[in-house]
Amino acid sequence: MSGPLTFLPAATDVMLQTFKSTGKYHNLNGLTYLSLYDKDGNWRGYINQQSITAGVSDGGAWLPANAYTTFTAANVNAYADFNQQKVATSGAGLVNQTVNISGQYHAFGGVVYYSIYDVRGKWLG
Structure with a gap:
């Protein structure tokens, strides 16, 4: 993906929440970003994959x-x-x-x- 990315407003807005990731974007800057959706299906933005703890189910990460x-x-x-x-x-x-x-x-x-x-x-x- 080239061009600007839309980021989530602030880490405190998403801390300790579980989102559904529907896609990965490998940016020119070498980082991978995940596209996130909340439980109501609303797109919340992109987040650097290195800044999250991934879970294996909708229970979220331990x-x-x-x-x-x-x-x-x-x-x-x-x-x-x-x-x-x-x-x-x-x-x-x-x-x-x-x-x-x-x-x-x-x-x-x-x-x-x-x-x-x-x-x-x-x-x-």
Whole structure:
């Protein structure tokens, strides 16, 4: 692709969001740019491929996290998928349990998922 590229307004506008890439453009400057679309199908612009972390699904890329949380309600399940169809650990089994958050996913649909483990290091969902 030759000529000027349209860039996203600022990195802070797209940080921790997942977009769909529909094309790659190899620019004369030697860099590769991705054409990005949001969850509503709106074109958002181009971004340098080196400045992103690519995911392999609409769940987005795994990003590191290091935090703890305690479940206080039995109606909040931990899921084994990003569609919230398969329960990995029921909320009844999590209530009043403190878990380690070791990673996070910012899914294409805008939902943030945390990868949680019990005190022995067993993945809970």
